[in-house]
Amino acid sequence: MAHIAQIWRHPIKAHGREPMVNARVETGRGLPFDRQWAIAHEAAKLGASEDGWHSCRNFSRGASAPLLQAMRSSFDLATNTLTLTHPGKPGLTVNPDLAADQARLIDWLADFTPQGRPAPKSVVRADNAMTDSQTVSLSLLNLASNAAVGEKLGREISPLRWRSNLLVAGLAPWAERDWVGKNIRIGSAEFLIRKEITRCRMTEANPDTGLRDADTLGALRDGWGIQEMSVHAVVVKGGDIAVDDEIEVL
Template identity: 55%
Template sequence: MAHVAEIWRHPIKSHGREALRDVLLQAGECLPHDRHWAVAHEAAKVVEGQWAPCANFSRGSKAPLLMALSASFDADANMVTLTHPQRPDLTINPDRAEDNARFIEWITPLCRPERAAPDRIVKADRGMTDTDFPSVSLINLASHKAVENHLNQELSPLRWRANLQLAGLEAWQERTWIGKTVRVGAAELEIREETTRCLATTANPRTGDRDADTLGALRQGWGHQEFGVYGYVAKPGIVRVDSPVEVIA
């Protein structure tokens, strides 16, 4: 049976992920506290409190070492703890000015000096996902296995930075879901579009090294650069690891 294998959120966009056992999805909203903050770079054009496209932010496609970040979020304290194999652990309140400054000092060594430097943490009235609508991202682990087989290389599914990793499907079955509604646990998601992939997926989420030509594999093996889909929560509900997944409309 198709089911949820893992649930992940990314409190600060492109700056770490954490596993969850369950989550309550609300209609018209992103996964709670996913991409709740983002790191605007020095050339960003963002309006405080408003969603902005990913080009305004520091991210793994430009700074691959960011892919090796892990995070944990304490919602009660509004504190994020970040870990990286090349840096000491850091715990901050992203809404506090002095912590914002500490974070920029801490993260800068992981960013490439020829790129726009990280400048400040920002947030919007919704998650800073890559879509112009509040989205939840899903990947199919059978499609992931197909990419592994094409490259003859073991890959972590964390390269794709999805919220929901799904098991028990046929490879690429998720590509047939565009325009359909999928029930995931007690929630219902309208699947609106595929996810076009970038260089971030070429970096190892354990080390931050670019060590796999994931984009070349997608283009050569299947003639596209898409992996995974974006859903819009149409009906709220709890989603747990092992929750069933089915197309309902």
């Protein structure tokens, strides 16, 4: 039976990740505190936005700064503080909503930007979640599909490369692609599987080192003629989800 093996959130878009055991999700919203903040770069064009969402092109991301992939995070809800760690430098704890801490964070992030790329400039808080798609969702990854990509590459690869929220075990490879357009139930919540997720070069970077060491996009293209991996899951009925919850296709 397909079930949730892991739950991950990424409080700052493309900057760190942390595991969760359970969560309460709400209709039309992302995983709590997932992509709650994003780091706008010097070339960002953040115009007026009715829903507070902005294109990923405005933010620092692992596609252009692969070292970000190795960042980890830990969010403390009680104090609204976020601790970021990286193998390349000492960690940092900040409140991402305080101006003084935002300045400290931007300074701490400067070393991760390759020469010639726009440097981080400011912290942006999302009204909902600053996901890549304007229709806010959780991302669901089939661990068997990740293993199939690893087999194509001739090595095991971490599923954390794909920065998904829900990691699913118990499925055949690529079975999640058949869920597009269908609803699923996890715990007491229900989701619409809206579409597949087109991937970028961030997935080439190792989540332990931040170094590009696997041609994930080439493996998808050569093996299956696609650039998609995992699917968007839009919350259509709020509820509680947890690791080990079974998944029912409705």
